[in-house]
Amino acid sequence: MESYENxxxxxxxxxxxxxxxxxxxxxxxxxxxxSLGHNDxxxxxxxxxxxxxxxxxxxxxxxxxxxxxxxxxxxxxSSPNTIATTKDSAEAERLSRMQASLRTxxxxxxxxxxxxxxxxxxxxxxxxxDLETATPDERTLALAILSRLFxxxxxxxxxxxxxxxxxxxxxxxLIKQTCAAHFVTVLxxxxxxxxTLAFSALSAIFQTSVSVGASILNRTSILEEVADCLExxxxxxxxxxxxxxxxxxxxxxxxxxxxxxxxxxxxRVVSKKDADERLKVAAGVAITKMTMVEDEDExxxxxxxxxxxxxxxxxxxxxxxxxxxxxxxxADLFRDLIKNPKSERATLLNAVEGLAYSSLNASxxxxxxxxxxxxxxxxxxxxxxxxxxxxxLTYGIATILAxxxxxxxxxxxxxxxxxxxxxxxxxxxxxxxxxxxxxxPDISADPRDDEPAVSSRCVALVKxxxxxxxxxxxxxxxxxxxxxxxxxLLHLATPQETRGTIIQQGGARxxxxxxxxxxxxxxxxxxxxxxxxxxxxxxxxxxxxxxxxELVRPLLALARGEHQLRVFESLMALTNLVxxxxxxxxxxxxxxxxxxxxxxxxxxxxxxxxAATEALCNMMFCEPVYEMYATPGEGAPxxxxxxxxxxxxxxxxxxxxxxxxxxxxxxxxxxxCGMIVKEPRGLDVVVGLxxxxxxxEIQHRGVExxxxxxxxxxxxxxxxxxEMGTHVRLAALVKDCEVMEIKGVxxxxxxxxxxxxxxx
Numbered sequence: 001m002e003s004y005e006n007x008x009x010x011x012x013x014x015x016x017x018x019x020x021x022x023x024x025x026x027x028x029x030x031x032x033x034x035s036l037g038h039n040d041x042x043x044x045x046x047x048x049x050x051x052x053x054x055x056x057x058x059x060x061x062x063x064x065x066x067x068x069x070x071x072x073x074x075x076x077x078s079s080p081n082t083i084a085t086t087k088d089s090a091e092a093e094r095l096s097r098m099q100a101s102l103r104t105x106x107x108x109x110x111x112x113x114x115x116x117x118x119x120x121x122x123x124x125x126x127x128x129x130d131l132e133t134a135t136p137d138e139r140t141l142a143l144a145i146l147s148r149l150f151x152x153x154x155x156x157x158x159x160x161x162x163x164x165x166x167x168x169x170x171x172x173x174l175i176k177q178t179c180a181a182h183f184v185t186v187l188x189x190x191x192x193x194x195x196t197l198a199f200s201a202l203s204a205i206f207q208t209s210v211s212v213g214a215s216i217l218n219r220t221s222i223l224e225e226v227a228d229c230l231e232x233x234x235x236x237x238x239x240x241x242x243x244x245x246x247x248x249x250x251x252x253x254x255x256x257x258x259x260x261x262x263x264x265x266x267x268r269v270v271s272k273k274d275a276d277e278r279l280k281v282a283a284g285v286a287i288t289k290m291t292m293v294e295d296e297d298e299x300x301x302x303x304x305x306x307x308x309x310x311x312x313x314x315x316x317x318x319x320x321x322x323x324x325x326x327x328x329x330x331a332d333l334f335r336d337l338i339k340n341p342k343s344e345r346a347t348l349l350n351a352v353e354g355l356a357y358s359s360l361n362a363s364x365x366x367x368x369x370x371x372x373x374x375x376x377x378x379x380x381x382x383x384x385x386x387x388x389x390x391x392x393l394t395y396g397i398a399t400i401l402a403x404x405x406x407x408x409x410x411x412x413x414x415x416x417x418x419x420x421x422x423x424x425x426x427x428x429x430x431x432x433x434x435x436x437x438x439x440x441p442d443i444s445a446d447p448r449d450d451e452p453a454v455s456s457r458c459v460a461l462v463k464x465x466x467x468x469x470x471x472x473x474x475x476x477x478x479x480x481x482x483x484x485x486x487x488x489l490l491h492l493a494t495p496q497e498t499r500g501t502i503i504q505q506g507g508a509r510x511x512x513x514x515x516x517x518x519x520x521x522x523x524x525x526x527x528x529x530x531x532x533x534x535x536x537x538x539x540x541x542x543x544x545x546x547x548x549x550e551l552v553r554p555l556l557a558l559a560r561g562e563h564q565l566r567v568f569e570s571l572m573a574l575t576n577l578v579x580x581x582x583x584x585x586x587x588x589x590x591x592x593x594x595x596x597x598x599x600x601x602x603x604x605x606x607x608x609x610x611a612a613t614e615a616l617c618n619m620m621f622c623e624p625v626y627e628m629y630a631t632p633g634e635g636a637p638x639x640x641x642x643x644x645x646x647x648x649x650x651x652x653x654x655x656x657x658x659x660x661x662x663x664x665x666x667x668x669x670x671x672x673c674g675m676i677v678k679e680p681r682g683l684d685v686v687v688g689l690x691x692x693x694x695x696x697e698i699q700h701r702g703v704e705x706x707x708x709x710x711x712x713x714x715x716x717x718x719x720x721x722x723e724m725g726t727h728v729r730l731a732a733l734v735k736d737c738e739v740m741e742i743k744g745v746x747x748x749x750x751x752x753x754x755x756x757x758x759x760x
Contacts, residue, residue, distance in 0.1 A: 007032040014475075023053035023391060027062055047140040050147075053391055091135060094124070098141040101125060105148045113149070114171040117178050126182050129204035130197050143204060149175055150209035179205060180216045187226070192234050199240035206247040214251040217244070227261040231268075235276050242269070242282035246350060249289035259290050270330060281337055281347050284330045285354035331358040331367065339377045348381075352396035359403040362448035368404055369457045372464060379469040394476050398484035401466060405491035407454050455495040462498040467505035474510055483522045486514055490529040499533045503542050508533055512547055515554035527554035528566050534573035539580055548577060552587045559596040564605055571600060571611035578618045585622035594625060601643060606652055613647055613658040620665040629662075630669035641666075641675040645685045653695065660689055660701040667708035676705070677713065683720065690729050690746075700742045703733065707749040710756065718758030727753065727760040 011029035026049035033042035046062045101124075104116045116122055128134045128142035154170040179201075186198035206213035217223060230241060245262060248254035258266075269275050269283040337343050337351035358364045368374065382397050447453065467489070474485040489507050492498055502508060508530065515526035530551060539548055551573075558570035574593070578585045588594070597619065600612035619625045629640050644666075647659035663686075666672035676682045686709070688694075689702025706726065709717050721727065733746040753760065 004032040004035045008036075023049045026052075030062055047136060050140045050143050051136070091138075094128075095137055095141065097121060097124065098128065098138065098145070102141060102145050102148070105145055105152070110154065110169045110171060113152075114174055117149075117171060117175050122178060123182055126179070126201040126204075127197060130200040132196070132200075143208065146204060146208045150205075150212050176212055176215045179212065180219055183216055184222065187222075192237055195233065195237045196240045199237070199244050202244050203240070203247060206244065210247075210251055213244075213248065214254045217248050218253055218257055223257050223261040227265060230262070230265055235279060238269075239276065239278045239282065242266070242279050242286065243350075246282045246285040246289070246353070249286045255290050258286060263287075263290070270333070277337070278344070278347055281333065281350045281354065284333050285350050285357075288330050288334075288354045288357040328361075328363060328367065331355060331361070331364040334358060335368070335371060335374045338381065339374050341377075349393050349396070352381075352393055352400070356396045356399040356403070359400045362446040362453075365404045365457060366448055366453075368400070369460050375461070375464045375466075379465045382469040383472040391476065391478055391481070394473050395478060395481045395484070397469070398473050398476075398481050398488065401461070401470065401488045402484045402491075405454065405458050405461065405488050406449075407451060407491060407494065408449050454491070458492045458495050459498055462492055462501050465505075466492065467502050467507045471506045471510050474514065479519055479522065482514065482518065483525070486511065486522050486525045486529065490525050490532070493529045493532045496536050499537055499542075502533065503537070508542060509547075512550055512554075516550065523554065524558065524561070524563075524566065527558050528569060531555060531558065531566070531569040531573035534576055535569060539577050539584075545581070545583070548581055548584050549587050551577065552584060552591055552593070556588070556591055556593045556596055559593070559600060564603075564608060567600060567603075568605070568608050568611050571597070571608065571615050575611065575615040575618055578615065578622070582622070585619060585625075588619065589622050589624050594619065594628070598640075601647070606655070609647075610652055610655040610658065613655050613662070617658040617662040617665070620662050626666070626669075630666050630672040632671040632674055638675055638678065641672065641682075642679055645676065645679055645682055649681075649685045649688065653698075657697055657701070660698055660705070664701040664704040667705045670712045673709050673712045677709065677717070683709075683724065687721070687724050687726050687729075690726070690733065692729070692732070696737070696739050696742060699733065699737070700739065700745070703730070703742055703745040703749060706730070707745055707752065710749055710752045715756040715758055718753040718756050721753070722758055722760055727758075 008029055011025045011032070015025050015029075026045040030042040030045035030049070033039070033045065042062075049062075101116060101121050104112055108116070125142050125145050128138040129146075131139070134142065152170060155172050183198050183202055186194045186201075189195065189198075202213060202216060205216065226241060230238060233241070245258050245266070249258055266283040266287050270280055270287060272280070275283075331354075334351040334355040337347055338355070343351065355364075355368075359368060378397060378400070382394070470485045470488055474482055476482060489502065489511055492507075493502055511526045511530050511533075515523055515530055517523070518526075533542060534551065534555075543551065555570045555574050555577075558566045559574065561567060574588065574597075578588060594616075597612050597615050600608050601616070603609050603612070620629070629637065631637060641663075644659045644663050648656055648663060650656055650659075663672075663676065667676070676686065679685075686702060686705050689705070690699050694702070706721065710721065713720075727750065730746045730750050734743055734750070737743045737746070750760070
């Protein structure tokens, strides 16, 4: 019993702090309530969970079980928790029928489901989707039934094995046909209430399955008939229609048809100053979805996808120009609604969704960043329990931040070639049809998406509290939301000046947690963001000792990958980490990190090769690694020294400095000195390190290696160095070098040679 009470307490606290994953938390709490016998409280949680996320099948399963316990108890007199006794007889009867329907779609075979869909019980379910007339219990059951019908496991089997005689006979086509027939029948009514009901049902269908909703709306003449008289309908009917159109525009085919038949109407609605706020924002979302994917649809039309018809999706742009309606105006509408504390919940969700699409536009990204009042409202919204409980809302906010902070990806050679071909095709089309529509502008060339502009936005967002908002959003159970949060933090950490603030506001702690658990891409992005922070920040300031140790595994995972920038940044971060902490060096060794570092030294990328060599140099202070390199032996030990000598003779200064630094550390071992001398060009490379053309940092490493060679090699080694004229160069360093450390080591080396009897 105590464990269930603790579960309830834990879920309640999580909901109060940041209920962005409310649907799943409510399911957990409901199960705990149920185990304690509090079925009424369990059902209340499940009802809310289903309405928040109709596609949450855990909630649907729990609803199916709990309605049997709560709404139809076997003995109401002995079931004090039941709420069925409070229902009037008519409502209780409707709920009883809907419970039976839920059992049918959950437990019945394909024939039973087909029979249910053919009769009036299914129509009752569609009618129960109406927010105005249906009770919360009825709507909960209706959403659960539709979610189960459209997302049934056998529906997937039927789709994948439709040509197989042994495949499932799940009646998905019948379900779609019946939904469409009901929609058309109710829509043909002259009653305002019936029309509102029709679109409320279609809205619920889109919420539970976009593909089923699209199959209805895209049927021949439906949108055309809707558009013919839409402007003359009541405001409530128009709002219901606009809500459906906004949902429908997530589907590409729907988006095209909506643009053809309803684009002009939607543009007029948004341009009216006195239009109903609910209607205006829903229309704005639909238009934004259509306009922000114009490039994609334009490419489809250029490929011959345009169909003959009464209109063209491009006519929407003409309608908007005629009404002086620009993307910026729509974004301003969405921002104003988000800033307005009196905005209704549904209106707020639509505004966030619309801005999530609008924020793909560079000019709107700049406006968002410059509007400090809006940023304050958005960040507050992200952290408020009473608004963040809606998963689509948190996803929308995370999308806005990811878009605004997004750096333009570097194009591969293949992508550059495809872009040139597309630009050429656009130019040819324009020349063939000079009076026709201009090709879509190349938004990828907008200077407001160049690196300096994006970095400026990132700095401003961090300054005004974006990190705290992202930390709150990351508590969502949605993998997609968490990925967007991590992606945003990765972008925000790109300018060096933001990294200290990210650490102070809990961003690094969040990234570390997300780098250890989650889907592959989220883990990789989190690790890369941490690498950026660890490259320039003092690890002793940025991370606690235990955090420094935890960083090793995700950074090594990046170093073993194929993404070159991530490999480079992870190696740079490891270089910094192992330079200050013996425990970190030991952890890198135990985790097999030396293999990753050594493999990176063979990279064709000079930056990766350099970073790997710098990390290796710092790892020489780890005793097991030192012994691995300093202990003589054929094969791997000798090859390691050979590689370090080769890298000490490359053109890149930083690589030479790191490789010769590793050799200088190893030269304190007689075994390592023996392996250096054994290499045919070993002495030549060492002598080259002290040439008068080298920088003092490398000269210092060279004289240190020479001193050790003479100490361990005695007169024989001294004579070889004299034959190569090294004593002359050492004398010049003693006389002319301004760095006292180099002057002192060079003098000491000459003294050792003289003491060994070397004639100079």
